[in-house]
Amino acid sequence: MLELDDVTLALGEARFRFSLALGADAVHVLLGRSGSGKSTLLNLVAGFAAPDTGDIRWNGASLLALAPDRRPVNTLFQHHNLFAHLSVAQNVGLGLHPGLKLTGAQHEQVRDALAAVGLAAHADKRPPALSGGEQQRVGLARCLLRRKPVLLMDEPFGALDGATRQEMIALTRDVTASYSPCTIVVTHDPEDAAGLGARVLRIADGQVRPEPSA
Amino acid sequence: MARRLHPLIAKVSSRPEARAPSPGLPWWLGGACALAVVLALTALPLGAMLVEAGTLDPGALFADPWVARVIRFSLFQATLSTVLAVALALPVALALAHEPRFPGRGALVTLFSLSLVIPTIVAIFGIVAVYGRSGWLNGALANVGMAPLPLYGLPGILVAHVFFNLPLAARVMLQSLDGIPDNQWRLAAQLGMGPLARFRLIEWPSLRAPLIGAAVLIFTLCFTSFAIVMTLGGGPRATTIEVAIYQALRFDFDLPLAVALALVQLVMCALLMIASTFAPGDGSLGFAPTAQDARDAYPIEGRGLRQRLRTWLERRHAPDRACWRPRAGMAVRLSRGLIIGSAAGFVLLPLAALVIAAFNGKTLSVLGDPATLEAARNTVIAAFATAALALALALGLLSATRRLRVRARRERIGRWLQLFGNVILVLPPVVLGTGLFLLLRPWADVFSIALVLVVAINALMALPFVLRVLDAPMMRVARQHDRLLQSLGIRGWNRWRLIDWPVLRRPVGLALALAATLSAGDLSAIALFGSERVRTLPLLLYQRMGSYRLEEAAVTAGLLLLLCLVLFATLQRLVGEGVRARTR
Numbered sequence: 001m002l003e004l005d006d007v008t009l010a011l012g013e014a015r016f017r018f019s020l021a022l023g024a025d026a027v028h029v030l031l032g033r034s035g036s037g038k039s040t041l042l043n044l045v046a047g048f049a050a051p052d053t054g055d056i057r058w059n060g061a062s063l064l065a066l067a068p069d070r071r072p073v074n075t076l077f078q079h080h081n082l083f084a085h086l087s088v089a090q091n092v093g094l095g096l097h098p099g100l101k102l103t104g105a106q107h108e109q110v111r112d113a114l115a116a117v118g119l120a121a122h123a124d125k126r127p128p129a130l131s132g133g134e135q136q137r138v139g140l141a142r143c144l145l146r147r148k149p150v151l152l153m154d155e156p157f158g159a160l161d162g163a164t165r166q167e168m169i170a171l172t173r174d175v176t177a178s179y180s181p182c183t184i185v186v187t188h189d190p191e192d193a194a195g196l197g198a199r200v201l202r203i204a205d206g207q208v209r210p211e212p213s214a
Numbered sequence: 215m216a217r218r219l220h221p222l223i224a225k226v227s228s229r230p231e232a233r234a235p236s237p238g239l240p241w242w243l244g245g246a247c248a249l250a251v252v253l254a255l256t257a258l259p260l261g262a263m264l265v266e267a268g269t270l271d272p273g274a275l276f277a278d279p280w281v282a283r284v285i286r287f288s289l290f291q292a293t294l295s296t297v298l299a300v301a302l303a304l305p306v307a308l309a310l311a312h313e314p315r316f317p318g319r320g321a322l323v324t325l326f327s328l329s330l331v332i333p334t335i336v337a338i339f340g341i342v343a344v345y346g347r348s349g350w351l352n353g354a355l356a357n358v359g360m361a362p363l364p365l366y367g368l369p370g371i372l373v374a375h376v377f378f379n380l381p382l383a384a385r386v387m388l389q390s391l392d393g394i395p396d397n398q399w400r401l402a403a404q405l406g407m408g409p410l411a412r413f414r415l416i417e418w419p420s421l422r423a424p425l426i427g428a429a430v431l432i433f434t435l436c437f438t439s440f441a442i443v444m445t446l447g448g449g450p451r452a453t454t455i456e457v458a459i460y461q462a463l464r465f466d467f468d469l470p471l472a473v474a475l476a477l478v479q480l481v482m483c484a485l486l487m488i489a490s491t492f493a494p495g496d497g498s499l500g501f502a503p504t505a506q507d508a509r510d511a512y513p514i515e516g517r518g519l520r521q522r523l524r525t526w527l528e529r530r531h532a533p534d535r536a537c538w539r540p541r542a543g544m545a546v547r548l549s550r551g552l553i554i555g556s557a558a559g560f561v562l563l564p565l566a567a568l569v570i571a572a573f574n575g576k577t578l579s580v581l582g583d584p585a586t587l588e589a590a591r592n593t594v595i596a597a598f599a600t601a602a603l604a605l606a607l608a609l610g611l612l613s614a615t616r617r618l619r620v621r622a623r624r625e626r627i628g629r630w631l632q633l634f635g636n637v638i639l640v641l642p643p644v645v646l647g648t649g650l651f652l653l654l655r656p657w658a659d660v661f662s663i664a665l666v667l668v669v670a671i672n673a674l675m676a677l678p679f680v681l682r683v684l685d686a687p688m689m690r691v692a693r694q695h696d697r698l699l700q701s702l703g704i705r706g707w708n709r710w711r712l713i714d715w716p717v718l719r720r721p722v723g724l725a726l727a728l729a730a731t732l733s734a735g736d737l738s739a740i741a742l743f744g745s746e747r748v749r750t751l752p753l754l755l756y757q758r759m760g761s762y763r764l765e766e767a768a769v770t771a772g773l774l775l776l777l778c779l780v781l782f783a784t785l786q787r788l789v790g791e792g793v794r795a796r797t798r
């Protein structure tokens with residue numbers, strides 16, 4: 001269970017106060033206007049921002065003292081998930097070792113992950129040669145490989161067009177079904193929630209409220 | 215309805231247990247080391263100077279009419295040089311901007327950027343060969359029975375300053391003009407704007423900021439100009455503070471006067487530095503789009519110069535979609551061609567004169583001369599050591615300020631720390647040298663460790679350039695990927711090897727090339743500390759010019775120019791472009 005226990009953070013004029021507990025294997029969609037604190041919430045969980053007060057816990061253990069790469073958290077950003085000068089396979093491999101020192105078995109894992117998102121043929125290409133949707137799928141392959149129990153997605157479909165978006169949503173659903181991470185997807189399209197089979201959380205005035213299920 | 219799980223996704227096996235994190239070095243270590251070196255090299259000499267200055271009587275110093283005249287002349291020649299360089303560069307930049315397909319445009323823009331690479335003393339030799347008493351110009355004037363034009367004194371200083379700074383100003387302005395979107399030109403044509411209205415409403419607004427920035431930079435360069443004033447000033451009437459310090463230190467052995475002048479120069483430079491921090495401009499020194507980019511952007515069809523000239527002349531209408539410009543009459547276009555041609559001639563003539571002069575009866579004997587070889591060896595050693603030291607200082611400083619600016623979001627503190635890298639702008643080489651001289655005199659024979667001192671001063675001189683070249687790409691990569699790097703735990707050596715080096719390789723190559731050529735062509739530091747025992751090529755060239763051994767000087771100048779071009783090209787290629795070969 002992911003808990004934010006009375007977490008507060010002041011960023012300039014904005015004041016945020018988050019208190020919520022999310023089930024360990026559920027998919028949540030976080031809806032809200034820009035500036036409402038959606039990304040801030042993800043940054044707090046991932047460790048890119050530190051709260052002023054309060055605690056963030058995963059299965060009862062506090063995450064606050066841990067560096068981002070030591071947290072049980074993985075993030076798929078809207079942009080810049082990949083390093084443009086590294087190959088697709090290398091970008092995925094970075095999820096297994098931050099210095100790319102991979103064993104034979106790990107190279108195998110990278111290939112499997114790329115095959116799983118349908119990009120086996122693109123392993124040696126560089127990201128700029130891929131479409132926006134394909135780039136996001138590479139990012140998703142890395143998430144799949146890292147298997148961190150918390151999966152954060154910051155507007156992962158925001159830059160994609162209609163059909164690509166639907167494919168990506170379907171793929172995301174497969175990925176979350178495969179290892180059941182506690183998933184938070186930030187979006188501003190309520191339709192994504194239905195596509196992902198997710199619970200809806202609304203964020204407003206710096207606070208999160210679950211939407212009563214229909 | 216549950217979707218069927220993709221079999222391949224289920225197959226991907228789970229991640230092995232994470233390794234314990236390696237402790238690694240603290241992030242601030244590199245920055246602290248760089249800062250300590252920079253401060254030791256500047257604060258200690260400054261302190262030595264202030265101790266020495268304690269015994270000075272400032273009232274008597276400023277009452278001295280000679281000192282007052284030196285200060286006045288420094289300001290006067292710098293102002294005049296700046297106005298001339300910028301005023302002459304403006305039509306050149308406009309002509310180049312309006313004629314994107316002018317034959318040889320790319321080559322000319324490359325030539326303009328070379329003015330940062332050509333050693334001052336080499337260009338001075340070329341300028342003397344063209345405009346000097348027995349130069350090309352006066353030879354031509356004598357043929358038509360006119361009196362020779364004098365070079366030494368203010369005219370020589372101005373010609374040399376314009377030679378170096380017109381290309382710099384033109385490049386900076388051209389960069390902004392080329393940045394104006396084509397649609398603004400189309401819009402201007404649709405609205406019926408004439409050339410004056412276009413200049414006032416479109417070009418001037420985009421030129422103003424870079425023009426002011428360039429003017430402040432050029433003023434600073436001319437104000438602290440050393441080699442040009444020393445060689446072309448032609449005597450005590452045309453002396454600047456920088457040269458006066460050198461003379462007080464090396465010829466009159468008047469330490470109190472040297473220290474007093476150095477402190478005056480320090481205050482002046484501090485004022486200029488404050489002015490330049492408030493001046494607008496992007497500080498890319500016109501290096502942002504390279505000449506190669508310009509050539510790629512505007513391919514010139516046709517083979518051979520004559521064919522290209524004809525194609526250019528026949529193009530009565532605005533060229534195709536790639537770079538649309540309002541149409542102009544033949545007279546206007548020819549005058550633009552004339553302006554571009556004159557600028558090219560002005561920059562090329564001294565270089566051509568130098569190259570021609572370098573091949574003379576003494577070429578082989580000078581190239582085999584032990585003094586030449588010894589000086590060349592010292593030059594290369596100093597150049598590589600300078601480049602390595604400047605790069606190490608810059609990377610140390612930037613890795614710490616990157617952490618502050620990007621991850622800790624302390625932009626202001628980070629930028630302030632980076633300003634320490636520009637300390638040489640406040641403490642110009644001769645001033646710094648005076649301080650080092652005072653500091654080390656009790657402990658060591660400064661002339662026997664000349665090369666070490668030259669490398670230290672040259673590295674500090676190169677540091678602002680190296681920082682400018684590396685700052686933007688380094689911060690851009692960090693800003694794009696900082697959260698990803700954190701979440702994947704890529705840090706330390708892994709980060710440098712996998713992320714930073716592939717992206718920074720080209721700017722690092724450029725930075726090393728700039729630092730090495732700056733050192734190879736520098737006369738100010740070696741003039742202070744050089745002697746018969748330790749010489750570099752610039753000092754040897756200066757001595758040979760000073761004793762009117764002009765044939766030997768010509769060969770030395772040619773060798774130094776060649777050395778600088780080779781250093782620049784090889785460092786930039788070898789270090790900077792390996793990655794391109796690999797990715798293609």
